[in-house]
Amino acid sequence: MHNSIISPKTVNENLCDSNWRFFDCRFVLTEPEKKQAEFAVSHLPGALYAHMNHDLAVPSIPGKTGRHPLPEKQKLIKLFSTWGIDHSVQVVIYDDAGGAHAVRLWWMLRWLGHDAVAVMDGGWPRWIQEGRQVSAELFVPEERKFIANPHDHWSVTAEDIRNYFDNPEVRVLDARSRERYRGENETLDPVAGHIPGAVSAPF
Template sequence: MYSSLITPQTVNEHLEDPNWRFFDCRYVLTEPEKKQSEFAESHLPGATYVHVNHNLAGPRIPGKTGRHPLPKITELSKTFAAWGISSSTQVVVYDDTGGAYAVRLWWMLRWLGHDSVAVMDGGWPRWLKEERPVSADIFIPESVNFNAKPREHWSVSAEDICNYFDNPEVRIFDARSRDRFRGENETLDPVAGHIPGAVSAPFADNLDADGNWKSKSELRKMYLELLDGSPVEQAVTYCGSGITACHNILAMCYAELGDSRLYSGSWSDWITNPERPVV
């Protein structure tokens, strides 16, 4: 079972395996439909396209939710079943931005109890660079039974975050860029800044200069320093809308530190209530 990262070579060796499913999560926040068009032209053989807005998020309620609220578990389970994901399925997810969007599907599957899911290291760019097979064919999966076993404690709310302010055991990580953490260059959300007590931990720091994930030992060292003695199981990561925060959760998992938690609403949810503190 592969449950964190997987190499393109290993993926290539299993393209014909009927128990494997491949999902293309390429996405551009400012051009939401662009990558689906690119997928139609070329993708991994047998891959299914996953749209962040349509498939990995529930309806947004302006002023009440973040930009990408989690779907209802019942609806998400139906989606996974329609995609052909059963308890015996090995899932591989990828994108073209270092896993920034693929990690959301990785996290959501594990959140519902499906651990056999891995992010392809290097993603689509590395797949192309290594001259591996591509296809324009549309794969139609057979629907199966998806048995959700939710780990609901893996997702925390804004109220939970408020309750953690005086708890030194809970480390809160901000996966956005350092400038957004400082309240600079905020172009996505109407309020700039960060949650009081949060530590800047940009998800981009999990990658090397080539867009591949850093080594297990490098990530382990980095996150042990960030955790500063606090338990990983109590750690919470947020970002702008609950997408790239999952990158840090995967990094800690891959580094064999354990499973941390997600503030799924993230910054865009936090600022919907003007009474919540901002620094």
Template sequence: MTYRTLISTSVLNQHLDDPAWVLVDCRFALDDPTRGERDYEQGHIPGALYAHLERDLTGTVIPGKTGRHPLPSVEELVERFSAWGIDANVQVVAYDDSGGSMAARLWWLLRWLGHEAVAVLDGGWPWWRAEGRPFRRGREWRSPRRFIPRPRPELVASVEDVLAALQDPSFRLIDARSLERYRGEHEPIDPVAGHIPGAICAPYLENLDARGLFRPAAELRARFEQLLGDTPPSRAIFYCGSGVTAAHNLLALLHAGLGEARLYPGSWSEWITDPMRPIERA
């Protein structure tokens, strides 16, 4: 069986020794970029590799031009995924300790390059430990394999695409940040507050229940059907602060059975690099 959206801790536990499965620990904290890697070395799911958001899952940041976490090049990702032992026959499982918000970045990157056998661990590291499942300290490595990319450009929206969408009522922009950041009431990260005009607010954390697990697919479907209205997912563009947590909404959308939409990877932090681009507050 291939897992394409979410996977449970119980199912993963049955595959810890499966050489055709690759586990990737994506723990990361914006306010302490070294914490996730330190935590990984202190304890991780047996066999898991570590992926650092800004070193492994982000391209070159160009001040004043890109957002905070631009996409790596295809060539960079091919080299990285190959080194991690990922090929077309491998099931990848990504996890973190923040409800899937970081793991969804790796999930999306693999799908963008045509690898569909990738899932996010529902509940992540906190649930794994709470259930008393095994863990290991230190670092781990895998034998490399050859990752062959099959890029899917239809999953990406450029800043030009977003500008065009502002003039086309058949498109919908969806902002994954908190309501306070969307309204411009509180902006702890980026130098300009607000949102892209016409965007609607859909905080990614609302995909989770009080336990930190993804809400049932039927609930997610109802949520996104309300957000999208008559707009088909193919004409929806999702963004956040830097193109990371918006992938959480894209994961939830697919898990809900509604298909795939586009990610604006530059997101708000790229949008505001040009003062001529319009913004809204409140």
């Protein structure tokens, strides 16, 4: 079982294994449909596209939620079943942003109890650099039954964070750039700066 990082070589050796699923998570926040269009032209053979906005999040509510709220567990269970994932399936995820988008699906699967999920080392750029095969064919998986065993304590709410402000045993990490942490050059969020007490840890 692979549950963290997996090499392109190992991925290539298992492209034809029916118990492996491959997911393309390429995405650009400012051009949300761009990478799906690129996926349609070229992707790993047998890969499915997991859209950050449409598959891995629900619409945000201004002033109430963050940019990409988590879907309800039952919605994810149905989606993962449609994607042909059950307990016997090894999942591999990749993107072209150093894993920044792929890790969301990685975390969501782990959150619901599916441990056999890994991010491909180097992602799409390394796959292309190594001259490995690509495809434009649309893969339609056979549906399987995804059984969740959720780790509910893995997620927290904004209220939880507020309650942690005075707790010396809790650290909040801000993975954005140091500029955005300092409230400089903020081009994405309506309010610049960071959560009080958060430590800057750029991805």
